[in-house]
Amino acid sequence: MNVTPDQRARELFEATYGYAPLHVESAPGRVNLIGEHTDYNGGFVLPMALPQRTAAALAINQSRQVRSVSEQLPRAVASALDAPSGLRITFQDYLRAACLALAEKGQAVPGVDIAISSDVPIGSGLSSSAALVVATLRALRSALGLGYTDLGLAKIAHRAEHSFVGVPVGVMDPMACSLAVPNSALLLNTRSLEFENVAFPPELELAVIDSGQRHEHASGEYRARRAECEEAAAALGVSLLCELGEDAMERVDVAALSPKLRARVLHVLSENGRVAAAVDALRRADGERLGRLLAASHASLRDDFQVSTPEIDALVETATAVVGCLGARITGGGFGGSIVLLTRKGKAADVAREALEKSALRLAHLEPRVVVPLSSAESQA
Numbered sequence: 168m169n170v171t172p173d174q175r176a177r178e179l180f181e182a183t184y185g186y187a188p189l190h191v192e193s194a195p196g197r198v199n200l201i202g203e204h205t206d207y208n209g210g211f212v213l214p215m216a217l218p219q220r221t222a223a224a225l226a227i228n229q230s231r232q233v234r235s236v237s238e239q240l241p242r243a244v245a246s247a248l249d250a251p252s253g254l255r256i257t258f259q260d261y262l263r264a265a266c267l268a269l270a271e272k273g274q275a276v277p278g279v280d281i282a283i284s285s286d287v288p289i290g291s292g293l294s295s296s297a298a299l300v301v302a303t304l305r306a307l308r309s310a311l312g313l314g315y316t317d318l319g320l321a322k323i324a325h326r327a328e329h330s331f332v333g334v335p336v337g338v339m340d341p342m343a344c345s346l347a348v349p350n351s352a353l354l355l356n357t358r359s360l361e362f363e364n365v366a367f368p369p370e371l372e373l374a375v376i377d378s379g380q381r382h383e384h385a386s387g388e389y390r391a392r393r394a395e396c397e398e399a400a401a402a403l404g405v406s407l408l409c410e411l412g413e414d415a416m417e418r419v420d421v422a423a424l425s426p427k428l429r430a431r432v433l434h435v436l437s438e439n440g441r442v443a444a445a446v447d448a449l450r451r452a453d454g455e456r457l458g459r460l461l462a463a464s465h466a467s468l469r470d471d472f473q474v475s476t477p478e479i480d481a482l483v484e485t486a487t488a489v490v491g492c493l494g495a496r497i498t499g500g501g502f503g504g505s506i507v508l509l510t511r512k513g514k515a516a517d518v519a520r521e522a523l524e525k526s527a528l529r530l531a532h533l534e535p536r537v538v539v540p541l542s543s544a545e546s547q548a
């Protein structure tokens with residue numbers, strides 16, 4: 168039988184350090200239903216928690232060091248809390264970043280022993296890094312008796328990843344990993360950080376397929392997209408593109424922008440509008456409309472924002488053609504990763520399996536797999 172990440176982290180901790188962890192906490196990965204590349208433009212996003220979680224087993228030590236171990240790197244490594252990052256970002260950098268972001272808030276962390284176990288796929292656009300940071304911060308919150316709310320913790324997690332690891336991500340992922348609840352989507356205003364749970368209708372179901380194409384080269388392109396959005400916003404006289412409102416393409420002087428920047432703005436503003444429409448569709452349990460919105464989001468990410476790949480496009484196209492699929496799109500930062508698709512309740516596993524079978528030849532080198540829904544063996548864990 169499968170063992171939960173919490174149990175595995177606890178066992179790994181004991182086997183590594185020779186004593187029991189005092190605190191074991193976890194956080195889920197996330198899938199973004201819609202609202203892609205809007206979070207760093209002051210727009211709306213609509214992520215959901217995955218059933219897969221990352222667990223952190225932890226105890227405070229007084230060594231000024233982070234001693235860490237994970238299932239992927241089963242030999243414990245010790246590094247000074249304030250050690251500079253190397254050229255490659257490692258999982259230890261995220262753990263140290265969590266401690267440093269707390270220290271910046273005035274909460275000194277004397278040093279920790281920590282063991283990580285995770286079922287969230289890595290490099291698949293499903294927020295494995297935010298799940299890692301939020302799980303670690305939750306364990307530190309318990310260990311140090313801190314009073315942070317989940318919203319407060321999400322902000323610290325964002326600061327950790329953005330400023331201490333140095334990856335220029337938006338606020339969606341830590342907010343989703345910290346605040347999303349099962350069977351609901353988290354409607355988040357990324358400017359005000361106001362959020363609301365929108366019930367996912369019981370008539371509908373989602374599937375998530377990990378293409379197996381890792382988005383390792385994503386950070387350069389991600390930075391480039393961010394820079395393009397900032398350049399367009401400055402040219403249009405706003406600090407964030409979503410301040411413009413959805414009808415801006417008709418109102419503002421987009422002619423002043425290059426065709427490339429115009430396309431980026433078109434994606435961001437139209438995608439922001441699709442989040443509101445998707446919330447309305449969820450509230451009415453209107454699967455057809457929600458499916459069309461997912462399809463429109465994919466087309467916009469592919470053509471205007473240019474963050475898809477031929478392999479992902481093939482997977483989305485194949486999935487969309489399967490009978491019972493109401494719509495599909497790339498999810499996450501892009502340049503590989505996963506797709507999300509919508510069906511009526513009870514159909515998601517079959518539609519996802521058929522989409523995989525039909526794209527097997529094209530994606531043979533990538534080992535794609537269904538991440539959601541969990542197989543019955545996995546869901547017994």
Ligand code: GLA
Nearest residue numbers: 203204336337338339499500
């Ligand atoms: C990555 C980032 C998020 C967000 C998405 C795109 O997942 O971590 O902040 O920008 O890309 O929507």
